Amino acid sequence: MLYFRSLPTPNNKRMYQVNNEVESILHGLIAKRTKAIKEGESTKDDLLGLLLESNMRHTYDNGQSSMGMTNEDVIEECKTFYFAGMETTSVLLMWTMIVLSMHPEWQDRAREEVLSLFGKNKPGYEGLNRLKTVTMILYEVLRLYPPSIHFSRKTCKKVLIGDKRYPAGMMIELSVLLMHHDPDIWGSDVHEFKPERFAEGISKASRNSGAFLPFGWGxxxxxxxxxxxxxxxxxxxxxxxxxxxxxxxxxxHAPYTVVTLHPMHGAQIRLGLI
Ligand code: HEM
Structure with a gap:
């Protein structure tokens, strides 16, 4: 996060301010939870609780010589999980609602599956693994609208990729969006919403089993x-x-990217109670 401290442009100043706000909220949360754990309260079974408890146990077991993670480390972990996990999952849900609104036949099929498996009861974790149609739909949404449209790597030494040589220190960007929209990989119907292409799993959905990269690779x-x-x-x-x-x-309909792939003008959807 040092890059925005170097030049005091209005944008950098705002980023600095937001970062300070986020860190101060997280400091407060961590202090509150650490106190609660020390006083013997349950960790509430969430990621921050588990992280703090395991860190305190580690320090206790290894004595003060091993500090485990510092508060700053815990804050960075919280930021990573929050920013990597919140926005991505929320845009996936948003695109799924949009696409199911555009394709009512798939909305009906998904609802039939859900009602036949769970009725109106809340699904259990095990039950979620039995969802075939819903899984195919989510994969197809992740293919057409991957929340992260690319990922980057820096070469740390000379490398050969395919038949091209790259020097050390180069940024290489892999476009998930291009891979997911390549007719040579997915067929001439590549731009259509067709969850059935995932009927036999990810490996059979395309001509290249490694071409589906919504969650990265390696x-x-x-x-x-x-x-x-x-x-x-x-x-x-x-x-x-x-x-x-x-x-x-x-x-x-205007997909555009600000960190993640969003509908540019929002997702106006009308819900009707069943
Ligand atoms: C639909 C939802 C999600 C998508 C599409 C997504 C996508 C990705 C992608 C593409 C990467 C690899 C980035 C790279 O290689 O440079 C990544 C890494 C990561 N994601 Fe997700 N993610 C999602 C949800 C989540 C959730 C819910 C969490 C946490 C609860 C999470 C935590 C992380 C973390 C910690 C990394 C870094 C892993 C590492 O560098 O070793 N993500 N994610």
């Missing part, structure tokens, strides 16, 4: 992907159980 693949999919399935199930939905006339 050692830095998204650590939260299973959590994100479970969360998205749970939310979509609960929405389908209660509402049917259509696009409002004011909706304009």
């Amino acid at each position: 050692p830095r693949i998204c650590i939260g992907q299973n959590f994100a999919l479970a969360e998205a399935k749970m939310a979509i199930c609960m929405i389908l159980q209660r509402f049917d939905f259509v696009l409002a006339p004011s909706y304009t």
Whole structure:
């Protein structure tokens, strides 16, 4: 976060201010939770609680010589999880609602599946694994509208990629969006919403099983992907159980990117109680 401290432009000053606000909120939260844990209260079973408890146990077991994570480390972890996990999952849900509004036949199929598996009850974690149609829909939404449209890597030494050589210190960007919209990989219907292409899983959906990259690839693949999919399935199930939905006339389809891929003018959707 040092880059925005170097030049005092209005934008950098605002980023600095926002960063300070976020850090001060997190400092407060951590202090409150650390005190509660020391006083023997439960950790509430969430990520921050688990992180703090494991860190305190580590320090206790290894004596004061090993501090474990500092408060600053914990703050950075909170920021990573919040920024990597919140916006991405929320835009996935937003695009899913938009696309299911555009394709009512798939909305009906998804609702039928949810109602036949769970009725109007809240789905259990195990039950989410039985959702076939909803999973195909989420994959197809992630293909057409990947929340992260690219990822970057810096070469740390000379490398050969395919038949091209790159020097050390180069930024290489891999466009997820281009890969997901390549007709040579997905077929001539690449721009159409066709969840059935995932009927036999990700590996059979395209001509190149490595071409589906919504969560990245390799050692830095998204650590939260299973959590994100479970969360998205749970939310979509609960929405389908209660509402049917259509696009409002004011909706304009204009995907654009500000960190994640958003609908530029928002997602105006009309919900009707079932
Ligand atoms: C639909 C939702 C999500 C999408 C599309 C997504 C996408 C991605 C992508 C593409 C990467 C790799 C970036 C790279 O290689 O440079 C990544 C990394 C990461 N994601 Fe997610 N993510 C999602 C949800 C989440 C959630 C819910 C969490 C946490 C609870 C999370 C935590 C992380 C973390 C910590 C990393 C960095 C992993 C590392 O560098 O080792 N993500 N995510």
